[in-house]
Amino acid sequence: MTTATEPAAASADVLSVRQLHAGHGGLTVVRDVDLTVRPGEIVALLGPNGAGKTTILKTIAGLLPAIQGKILVMGERPSVRRPHLAARRGLAYIPDDRCLFASLTTLQNLRLAARRTRSDVDSVFAYLPELEPLAKREAGLLSGGEQQMLAIARALVQKPKLLMIDEMSMGLAPVIVERLLAVTRQVADELKISVLIVEQHVRLALGIADSAYVISHGTQTMHGSAQEVAGQIEAIEASYLGDANDRRPGNPGDGG
Ligand SMILES: Nc1ncnc2c1ncn2[C@@H]1O[C@H](COP(=O)(O)OP(=O)(O)OP(=O)(O)O)[C@@H](O)[C@H]1O
Ligand SMILES: [Mg+2]
Helix, strand or coil: CCCCCCCCCCCCCCEEEEEEEEEECCEEEEEEEEEEECCCCEEEEECCCCCCHHHHHHHHCCCCCCCEEEEEECCECCCCCCHHHHHHHCEEEECCCCCCCCCCEHHHHHHHHHCCCCCCHHHHHHCCHHHHHHCCCEHHHCCHHHHHHHHHHHHHCCCCCEEEEECCCCCCCHHHHHHHHHHHHHHHHHHCCEEEEECCCHHHHHHHCCEEEEEECCEEEEEEEHHHHHCCHHHHHHHHHHHHHHCCCCCCCCCC
16 A cells, blocks of 8 residues: 555556646646556546546546646547547546437447447447347436446447546446446456546445545545555545535535
């Protein structure tokens, strides 16, 4: 386990983030973040609400400019506000709102995503057979769990090298979350896809991840193997509760 600065990036790393400062509209919300994702590895990015997890993913995806620091995705810097270039290099990003085309069917969503790679849409049904009977149903009519499966399937047909998933469990029952995490582990192992996953179900995420980083108030507070971080799980969960308490109106720690 380490809280110190990581060594320089190895060229084979799928993702290397060094001393990243990121934020919105000139306001820095994330400071000095280091992250490494190696081939075939699942890395969990954990932390309480508002810690800066989504900000980090968006900056890696090139949807936000980095304020300071260095990001290399498959050895190249993200092209800010040109996310199609990131996709071409092998980055797939599933945002927390899933971003499906609600009026298109499951199959149409998949075919649209598969256009660039010309991949076989049916091949993803091997990993997510639940979607096959839903092929002709509009994405907007699918349940939350089914929509998240479609979001994962849509990312997979893009044949990514690095898959970033933000809060795939939002609003879903733990049993569905477990299923989705198991699929994530399976595709990482069988398709050699590296995964950076943001997940509120900390214990479930650590159960399938190889390593984990904990972010709190925009800075990195913990990093280690999933096993090492799981050994600190009570401290992590307490920090989540601490943050919630800090935000209660009238609490002395409430900065507004
Ligand atoms: N578009 C924006 N403009 C200004 N501030 C923003 C914007 N998006 C996020 N922030 C702020 O940046 C900080 C980090 O937010 P972020 O969404 O990255 O946190 P998070 O860790 O993903 O939280 P959650 O677990 O709730 O999704 C928060 O204080 C938030 O209010
Ligand atoms: Mg978020």
